[in-house]
Amino acid sequence: MRISPAAAGLLKERDSGTLCKHVRDIKTLWPPRCVEALCLLFTRHGDTALWLQRSEPMKFEKGRGVIARYRDFLPISDKGPVISLGEGDTPLIHCPELSKRIGRGCDVFVKNEGVNPTGSFKDRGMTVAVSKAIERCAHVLICASTGNTSASAAAYAAKAGISCAVILPAGKIASGKLLQAFAYGAKIIAVEANFDDALRIVRELGERGDFVIVNSINPDRIAGQKTAAFEIADEIGDAPDFHVLPVGNAGNITAYWAGYRGYHSQGRSRTLPVMLGFQAAGAAPIFHNRIIEQPETIASAIRIGNPASWKQARAAIGESRGAVDVVTDEEILAAQMWLARHEGIFVEPASAAAIAGLFKCCDENKAVYSFRKIPEGSRIVCTVTGHGLKDPDVIMERMRELKPVAANLDAVRRAIEL
Ligand SMILES: Cc1ncc(COP(=O)(O)O)c(C=O)c1O
Numbered sequence: 001m002r003i004s005p006a007a008a009g010l011l012k013e014r015d016s017g018t019l020c021k022h023v024r025d026i027k028t029l030w031p032p033r034c035v036e037a038l039c040l041l042f043t044r045h046g047d048t049a050l051w052l053q054r055s056e057p058m059k060f061e062k063g064r065g066v067i068a069r070y071r072d073f074l075p076i077s078d079k080g081p082v083i084s085l086g087e088g089d090t091p092l093i094h095c096p097e098l099s100k101r102i103g104r105g106c107d108v109f110v111k112n113e114g115v116n117p118t119g120s121f122k123d124r125g126m127t128v129a130v131s132k133a134i135e136r137c138a139h140v141l142i143c144a145s146t147g148n149t150s151a152s153a154a155a156y157a158a159k160a161g162i163s164c165a166v167i168l169p170a171g172k173i174a175s176g177k178l179l180q181a182f183a184y185g186a187k188i189i190a191v192e193a194n195f196d197d198a199l200r201i202v203r204e205l206g207e208r209g210d211f212v213i214v215n216s217i218n219p220d221r222i223a224g225q226k227t228a229a230f231e232i233a234d235e236i237g238d239a240p241d242f243h244v245l246p247v248g249n250a251g252n253i254t255a256y257w258a259g260y261r262g263y264h265s266q267g268r269s270r271t272l273p274v275m276l277g278f279q280a281a282g283a284a285p286i287f288h289n290r291i292i293e294q295p296e297t298i299a300s301a302i303r304i305g306n307p308a309s310w311k312q313a314r315a316a317i318g319e320s321r322g323a324v325d326v327v328t329d330e331e332i333l334a335a336q337m338w339l340a341r342h343e344g345i346f347v348e349p350a351s352a353a354a355i356a357g358l359f360k361c362c363d364e365n366k367a368v369y370s371f372r373k374i375p376e377g378s379r380i381v382c383t384v385t386g387h388g389l390k391d392p393d394v395i396m397e398r399m400r401e402l403k404p405v406a407a408n409l410d411a412v413r414r415a416i417e418l
C-alpha cells in the first residue's frame with residue numbers, strides 16, 4: 001500500500017514508518033487492527049486507510065510479579081524463564097480499629113496476602129519454584145498440601161503448560177481450595193492420612209527424580225516468599241517492630257525472617273522485627289516442642305503436627321527474640337469475624353490465627369509475649385495468609401438460614417430491623 005505525500009504530511013513524525021509485517025491484506029480486516037502484535041496505528045485520510053507501524057511497538061506490561069520486582073534477590077538468572085501470574089505487591093493496610101485495640105499509639109498494618117492470584121501467599125514462592133523447575137526442564141510438579149499449596153501449584157503448572165499432582169489428606173481440605181486445584185487441572189490424589197504423612201510420601205516420590213517437589217522444603221519456594229518482607233520494608237521505609245503470623249509447616253516464618261535479615265544485611269533496612277508466630281492450640285508442635293500425632297483445628301491450613309521447617313522457625317523466633325504461642329479455635333473464629341466486620345478484611349481461619357494472636361498479646365496474663373509494655377508508637381505488621389472465600393463452609397455453619405420475606409416495603413423494612 002502506498003502512502004500519499006499529503007496523507008503522510010498529516011501524520012506526526014514519530015508515526016511515520018513501514019507497513020506492519022503482520023498484516024498482509026488490509027481489506028480482510030475491518031475495523032483495522034493487527035491481531036498478532038497489536039503494533040499498528042490506524043489512521044484515515046479521505047478514502048485512504050493507512051497502516052503504519054508505530055516507531056515503538058506497543059508495550060505490554062511485563063513488570064508485574066515478584067520476580068520482575070526482586071530478581072536481584074532471587075535465584076533467577078537474567079535469561080531464566082519466568083512463570084508468573086502477577087503475584088505479590090499485596091496491600092499493606094493500615095488498620096485503625098486494630099491499632100486502637102493495641103493502644104500505646106501503635107500502628108497495626110495487615111499485609112493482605114489473600115489478594116494474590118490464587119488467593120494465598122503461596123504464589124510468591126510458587127512463581128520462583130515453577131520458573132526454576134521449567135529451567136530444569138521439569139515435566140511434572142508434585143506437592144502435599146493442606147489446600148493452598150495445591151491451588152497455587154496447579155495454577156502455575158497450568159501457566160507453564162506442565163502437569164501437577166497434588167497429594168491431599170482425604171476430607172480435610174477446604175472446599176474452595178479443592179475446587180481451585182480441580183479447575184486448574186491438577187491430578188488430585190486424596191490419601192487416608194494427615195498432611196504430615198502426605199508430605200512423607202511426596203518426599204519419597206521426589207527422590208525418584210520423576211517429579212519436582214514444590215512444597216516449602218524446596219528452597220526456591222522460601223526464596224520467593226521472602227519478597228513479602230521486602231515489600232513491607234520498602235513500603236514503611238524499614239522493618240516493622242513486630243511481625244505476627246500464623247505457623248503451620250513453618251516455611252513462611254522462615255521466609256520472612258530470611259527476607260528481613262537479607263534486606264538488613266544489604267543496608268536496605270536498619271532494623272529487624274520481633275517475630276511472633278501463632279499455632280492452633282490443637283496443632284501446636286513447635287509450641288509444645290513435640291510432634292503432634294493427630295493435629296486438630298478448624299484452621300485446616302495449619303493442621304500440621306510435624307512441621308518441615310521446625311528448626312528454622314525456632315531460629316527465627318530465637319534470633320528475633322520473639323515467641324511462639326497458641327490460639328484456640330474459638331479465638332480464631334472470633335478474630336476472623338472481628339477482622340471482617342471492623343476492618344473489612346475477610347480471611348480464612350488459619351490467617352485469623354495471626355489476628356487472634358495479636359489480641360492475645362494484649363492480655364498480659366495469657367500471652368507468652370505481652371504487648372502491655374512494648375514501646376509506644378510501635379509498628380506491628382500482621383500477615384493474613386489466605387482469602388476467606390477459600391473456606392466458605394466455616395462461615396456457612398455460623399450463618400443463620402435465610403428466610404425469604406414478602407416482596408413489599410413493609411416486610412423488607414421489618415426484616416432490615418434498623
Ligand atoms: C492460609 C495459610 N496460612 C498459614 C499457613 C502456614 O504457613 P506455613 O506452612 O508456611 O507455616 C498456610 C500453609 O499452608 C496457609 O495455607
